Amino acid sequence: MSDVTSPGWLIARQSARFVLRESTVALLSLMFVVLVLISAWLGWSATSTVNHIYLDAAAFLQSAGQPVPTNPVLDISPLSLMRNMSVYVALIGALSAIVIGNRLVGLDRKAGVLPLIGIRPLGRNAYAGGKIAALAGLILGLAAVASAVAVATFLVLPAVTLTGLQWAQLAGFMGVTTLYMGFFGLIGLAAGAAARSETVGLLLPVTLWLTLTFIFPQLTANLNPTAAINPISALAVPPDTTFFHWAARLLGPFSLADAYKFASAGLLDYLPPGITSPSFIPPVINLILAAGFALAIAWRALTRLSMAQGDYNV
Amino acid sequence: MPEPMIRTNRLTQSFDGVIAVDALSMEIAKGEIFGFLGHNGAGKTTTIQMLTTLARPASGTATVAGCDIGTDPLAVRRAIGYVPENVRLYDTLTAAENLVFFARLSGVAAPERRVNQVLDLLDCTYLAQKRVGGFSKGMRQRVGLAQAILHQPAVLFLDEPTSGLDPMGIKMLRDLILRLNTEFGMTIFMNTHLISEIAKTCTSIAVLSHGKLVYHDRIEAVTARYGDDAALEELYLSLTPVGRLAEVA
Numbered sequence: 001m002s003d004v005t006s007p008g009w010l011i012a013r014q015s016a017r018f019v020l021r022e023s024t025v026a027l028l029s030l031m032f033v034v035l036v037l038i039s040a041w042l043g044w045s046a047t048s049t050v051n052h053i054y055l056d057a058a059a060f061l062q063s064a065g066q067p068v069p070t071n072p073v074l075d076i077s078p079l080s081l082m083r084n085m086s087v088y089v090a091l092i093g094a095l096s097a098i099v100i101g102n103r104l105v106g107l108d109r110k111a112g113v114l115p116l117i118g119i120r121p122l123g124r125n126a127y128a129g130g131k132i133a134a135l136a137g138l139i140l141g142l143a144a145v146a147s148a149v150a151v152a153t154f155l156v157l158p159a160v161t162l163t164g165l166q167w168a169q170l171a172g173f174m175g176v177t178t179l180y181m182g183f184f185g186l187i188g189l190a191a192g193a194a195a196r197s198e199t200v201g202l203l204l205p206v207t208l209w210l211t212l213t214f215i216f217p218q219l220t221a222n223l224n225p226t227a228a229i230n231p232i233s234a235l236a237v238p239p240d241t242t243f244f245h246w247a248a249r250l251l252g253p254f255s256l257a258d259a260y261k262f263a264s265a266g267l268l269d270y271l272p273p274g275i276t277s278p279s280f281i282p283p284v285i286n287l288i289l290a291a292g293f294a295l296a297i298a299w300r301a302l303t304r305l306s307m308a309q310g311d312y313n314v
Numbered sequence: 315m316p317e318p319m320i321r322t323n324r325l326t327q328s329f330d331g332v333i334a335v336d337a338l339s340m341e342i343a344k345g346e347i348f349g350f351l352g353h354n355g356a357g358k359t360t361t362i363q364m365l366t367t368l369a370r371p372a373s374g375t376a377t378v379a380g381c382d383i384g385t386d387p388l389a390v391r392r393a394i395g396y397v398p399e400n401v402r403l404y405d406t407l408t409a410a411e412n413l414v415f416f417a418r419l420s421g422v423a424a425p426e427r428r429v430n431q432v433l434d435l436l437d438c439t440y441l442a443q444k445r446v447g448g449f450s451k452g453m454r455q456r457v458g459l460a461q462a463i464l465h466q467p468a469v470l471f472l473d474e475p476t477s478g479l480d481p482m483g484i485k486m487l488r489d490l491i492l493r494l495n496t497e498f499g500m501t502i503f504m505n506t507h508l509i510s511e512i513a514k515t516c517t518s519i520a521v522l523s524h525g526k527l528v529y530h531d532r533i534e535a536v537t538a539r540y541g542d543d544a545a546l547e548e549l550y551l552s553l554t555p556v557g558r559l560a561e562v563a
Contacts, residue, residue, distance in 0.1 A: 010418050021406065112402025116461060118368045120419040121391040308368035311402070 007122030011130025016137055019103050028096040029142060035088040036146045040153040043081030047073055047157065077269030078160040079169055082150055086264035089177050090213055090257050093142070097181040098205045100138050101188025104131050105302065106198055109312045118307025128302035131193075132295070135185045143178040150174070166269075173267040179287045180260045184209060186294035193301035198312050216255040219247040220278040252279030256290050259283040317380055319344040319469055319501040320365065325374035327360050327525075334360040336525035337374065342518065344468075347495050347502045349516035349533075351509070351550055357525040358505040359399070362471050365503070366396045379468045392421075395467035399474040399505075401458030405447035409433070409457045412446055413464065420465035432460045436490060452483040459490060463500075470494060472504040476511060484508075488515055509547045513537070521553045528553045 019025050051073050058068045108114055117127065150170060154162050162170070187205045195201035252258070255278060263283035265271035277283050318341035325338040335357040342348045352358045363369040365378055367387040376383045379393035403412045410429055417425035433439045438456045441449070446457065455475065462470055472491070476484045488511060494500045506512060512519055513533070520530040529549070540549045 005418070007419055007421075010415075014415055018404070018406075107404075111404045112400075113404060115366075115368055115396065115398050116402075116416060117419065119366050119391050119394060119396045120416070121388045121421060122419060123388065306369075308363045 006126070007120065008126035008130040008133065011117075011122070011127055012133035012137065015104050015107070015131055015134040018107050019100060019134070019138065022103050022107070025096075025100055025103055028092065028099050032088070032092045032096045032142060033145050033149075035092055036085055036149050039082065039084035039088055040149050042084050044153055044157060047078075047081055047160070077166070078154065078157070078162060079166055079173075079268040080270040081153070081157075081160070082170070082173070082268055083264070083270050085146065085150065086173075086177075086261060086268070089146075089180060089264075090260060093146075093177070093181050094184040094209055094213070095206070096142065097139055097183075097185035098188035098209060099202075101135050101185035101190075101298075102192040102202050102205065104134055104189055105192040105305070106201060106312075109192070109310055110198060112311040114305070114307045114310045124303045124305075124307075127305075128299055131189060131302055132186070132298060135189055136182070139178060139181050139185050142181065143174055146177065147171075147174045169267045169269070173264055176260065176263045176267065176284060176287060179291050180256070183256065183287065183291045183294045186291065186298040190294065190298040190301040193298070193305045193310075212255065213257045216251055217258050217261075219244070220251050220255040220258055248278035249280070252277070253281050253286060255279065256287065259286040259290075263287060317344075318342055319346070320348075320376070320378050320503060322361075322365070322376040323374055325361070325364060325376050326372050327357070327364060327369065328372050333525050335364070335371075335522075338522075338525075338527050339374075340520060340527060340530050342501065342503065344501055345495070345499055346518050347491065347516045348504065349512040349519040350503065350505045350522065351507070351512065351519060352505075352522035356522040358522055359473055360525075361522070362396070362473050362503070362505060365390075366394055366471055367391055392465070393468045394471060395462030395465070395469070395500075396471045397455070397458045397462045397473065397475055399477055401454040403446045403454065403457060403461075406445065408443050408445055409438075409449075409460075410442040412457065413460055416461045417464045422465050425464075428464055429460075432464055435463075436460055451478045452480070452486075455479060455483065455487065459487070463494065463498075466498065467500065469501045469503060472502065472506075474505050474507065476506065476508055484511065491515055509550055513546055521550060523553060 051071065054071050054073065058071075061068050108117065147170075154160055154170075184205065187208060188202075191204040192201045195204060258278060259281075260283070262271070262277040266283070279286055281289070320340075320342040322338050322340055325335060326333065327335040338357075338361060350358050350361070360369070364371045365376055365383060367383050367390050370384070378390045381389035381393060383390050403409075404415075407415075410426075410433070413429040413432070414425045417428055422428050430439070430442070433442055436456050436459060438453070438460070441453055441457060446454070449457070459475075475487055475491070479487065491502055491504070492515065495502055504516070516533050518530070518532045519536060521528050536546060536549065540546060
């Protein structure tokens with residue numbers, strides 16, 4: 001059997017393998033998986049605690065001949081148990097994606113192998129496509145682990161049964177999560193390819209991540225930094241002042257952390273009634289547009305990367 | 315007359331308005347070991363970068379192994395091997411892992427087998443399972459040469475291949491270059507500073523000064539006209555601008 005495969009696929013496979021050997025990437029990915037497990041445990045623990053208290057209280061009320069109210073666990077959507085996951089995705093998931101994207105191209109530039117790759121019979125498009133495919137594979141891998149944890153949580157919780165629609169909503173949430181992490185991964189990839197130095201290549205996307213996660217939500221929804229990463233308080237109604245009115249209008253479409261939290265809240269059924277996104281673009285569309293834009297700039301940066309002068313030490 | 319293996323026609327490159335290679339026109343026949351001489355910054359590396367398709371020329375054309383560098387870069391890349399001045403590899407991988415990766419990218423069938431063959435050819439099978447990070451300059455140069463010949467290219471580009479090597483390393487590399495040329499018929503394009511190596515290895519030479527080609531002839535013609543190695547050095551120095559000599563002094 002021939003061992004020859006397409007150059008783009010070879011670049012993708014090799015890049016993914018190299019990146020997974022990086023201790024920073026492995027550590028951040030592990031931290032993301034651990035936090036996803038914690039978020040599932042927190043949801044399970046909170047539900048179990050409330051359920052146990054209710055059962056004890058119901059038994060007491062029954063023995064006292066008192067009327068027993070309905071179980072509060074049944075009053076909320078079981079999907080909302082996963083709301084903490086959206087916080088961890090916005091924090092560590094996005095950061096992991098940036099580092100993965102940055103290292104995918106940064107490893108080649110740091111190793112100084114670009115000229116040796118550049119003289120192989122593969123086009124710049126194959127190189128760019130390979131790097132983006134590697135990123136997609138790694139982000140999908142992280143999202144798959146998070147999905148597996150979420151599915152396992154719902155399957156082992158005895159008091160919770162999801163309907164077909166709710167399973168679809170969960171799938172939608174994981175899709176939105178992949179899109180959000182993909183956006184940051186592509187920004188990391190673009191900066192890793194375009195920046196002259198390794199440090200700037202990492203600092204630029206991290207600064208963007210900090211801005212989108214902590215600064216824009218304050219301007220678009222008047223949130224304090226703690227509330228900005230909390231999925232419930234973050235959905236508080238903004239004050240009705242001219243500044244925030246215009247800030248929300250102008251920055252709303254760019255406030256991607258808000259868009260992700262609104263999309264997540266809608267899909268996981270924890271969006272308080274009457275709360276609307278500060279952006280005039282629907283949150284999911286907003287995320288798709290942002291990911292498309294990030295894909296375009298990552299493609300441009302990768303296809304313009306100089307194979308002769310692109311190494312960090314040149 | 316056979317088609318030359320490398321042909322450049324007014325090949326020009328400039329960076330920020332400064333001309334690095336100025337309308338370079340020359341031909342190199344199949345099977346030659348071509349020595350490209352010139353002072354630092356003369357444009358030798360830039361010429362190699364254009365001929366290996368790593369950089370696009372500002373103007374002019376060139377063909378390598380009959381393929382146009384501008385219109386058919388992939389065909390050029392299939393026909394060439396390249397060893398940069400400082401061979402850089404993935405330091406965390408072994409020599410064999412690095413070579414298998416580059417063999418696959420070059421479309422080599424059964425890459426593991428081919429890597430073993432090439433390491434055997436270069437007498438460095440002992441390096442195969444060692445991580446490149448701990449390699450000396452000479453070891454890197456050998457692995458660098460190995461990655462360049464994995465796919466049996468018709469033309470091999472070497473950028474200052476003896477730079478930083480000790481006399482043993484230089485002799486080893488010279489022997490390998492001669493072997494690749496005689497046994498496998500590879501045309502070799504070599505940038506170098508070492509005039510003594512030119513006389514021992516090359517079949518033709520050219521001198522580049524400030525991007526311009528100032529001399530190009532077969533080595534027999536050079537030695538017949540100027541005599542031994544010392545005379546060759548005299549020739550090179552006479553072609554190097556006075557200003558540059560003063561700068562070096």
